[in-house]
Amino acid sequence: MARPDGDGHVILDGTWSYSSGSPYSTHYVGQTLRAPDKPEDPPGPLVLFVAPRSAWTLLDDWQGVLGLRGSGSHSIRFDEARIPAHFTREASLLDLPVEGGSHGAKLHGHPMYAGRAASFFHGELAALMIGTAYAAADEYARIIAERPLVLDPGRTRADLHDYQRHLGEALAAIRTADAALRATADDWMEACCDNVSGRAPFTTAVDNRLALVFVTAGRLAWDALQGILFRTAGSRHARDGARMQRYFRDAATIWSHLGPTMAEPLARRVGRDRLGLPSDDIPLIS
Known part of the structure; x- marks a missing residue:
C-alpha cells in the first residue's frame, strides 16, 4: 500500500x-x-x-x-x-483520462503519449501472440517438409493435401490477425493525433473499441496456433526442447494473462457504447 x-x-x-x-x-x-x-x-x-x-x-x-x-x-x-x-x-492506469492531451505528449512533442493505456496494453499482447504464431507456422512448415511418410518414406507430409491445408488455413488466420493488429495500431495513433489536435477526444468508448479488436486479433492467432499447428504437428514436437512446444507454451501463457480475460466485459462495453448506454460501470477486472 x-x-x-x-x-x-x-x-x-x-x-x-x-x-x-x-x-x-x-x-x-x-x-x-x-x-x-x-x-x-x-x-x-x-x-x-x-x-x-x-x-x-x-x-x-x-x-x-x-x-x-x-x-x-x-x-x-x-x-x-x-x-x-x-x-x-x-x-487507475487502465482508465487514466487523456482528453485534450497529456503532460507526456507536451514533454516529448509526440501524440503517442496522449493515448489511453488499456487499448495499448491489449495491442502489446496481440503483437506477442501473432509473432509467436508466425514462428509456429515457420516451424510447422519445416516439420512437415522433413517428416517422411510411414508407408511411403520417399515422400513427406508436405506432399499431403491435409497438411498443406492445415498450414494454409493457419497462415490465413494469422495474417488476418496481423492485418487487424496493424490497422488498429494505426487507428490508435490516429486517435492520439485527434486528441492532441482537438479534433476529437480519446474517450473510453474509443479505448474499448480498439482494445476489443486487439483482443480478437490475438484470439485468431491463438486459435490457429493451438487448434491447427500444434494439434497436427505431432506429439514428438510437444516434447521438452522442441520449438513447437515452446511456442505453444509461450502462447498459452499469453492467453492465460489477465488481458484476454477482459474480452467479455470489453464486448459488453462496446455493445453498450454503440447503443448509447453507459458502460463505465462494467469493470474490466475484479
Whole structure:
C-alpha cells in the first residue's frame, strides 16, 4: 500500500508480482491502494506511482511458469520505501483520462503519449501472440517438409493435401490477425493525433473499441496456433526442447494473462457504447 509520510513523501510497502522487465528497468510504474487512516478502515482509492530502481528489491521468483520465461516477470518488494509524493497520483492506469492531451505528449512533442493505456496494453499482447504464431507456422512448415511418410518414406507430409491445408488455413488466420493488429495500431495513433489536435477526444468508448479488436486479433492467432499447428504437428514436437512446444507454451501463457480475460466485459462495453448506454460501470477486472 501507499502511506502518506507527512512531509511530501509516500511510503510504499509490499510485494508486486508479475513485474515484467524488472531485471532490466531503471524505474517501476505500478498501482496500489492508499493506506487507510485507521487500521480498521478500508483502503483508500487506487494510487498510480513510479519508483526508481533503488527503492525496491528484485525477488528471484520467476521460475516454474509454463511459458514466457524470458519476460523477466519477477516480483519486486518495497520495504518501507520512501518516494516523493509527486511521483504518485490517485488514478487507475487502465482508465487514466487523456482528453485534450497529456503532460507526456507536451514533454516529448509526440501524440503517442496522449493515448489511453488499456487499448495499448491489449495491442502489446496481440503483437506477442501473432509473432509467436508466425514462428509456429515457420516451424510447422519445416516439420512437415522433413517428416517422411510411414508407408511411403520417399515422400513427406508436405506432399499431403491435409497438411498443406492445415498450414494454409493457419497462415490465413494469422495474417488476418496481423492485418487487424496493424490497422488498429494505426487507428490508435490516429486517435492520439485527434486528441492532441482537438479534433476529437480519446474517450473510453474509443479505448474499448480498439482494445476489443486487439483482443480478437490475438484470439485468431491463438486459435490457429493451438487448434491447427500444434494439434497436427505431432506429439514428438510437444516434447521438452522442441520449438513447437515452446511456442505453444509461450502462447498459452499469453492467453492465460489477465488481458484476454477482459474480452467479455470489453464486448459488453462496446455493445453498450454503440447503443448509447453507459458502460463505465462494467469493470474490466475484479
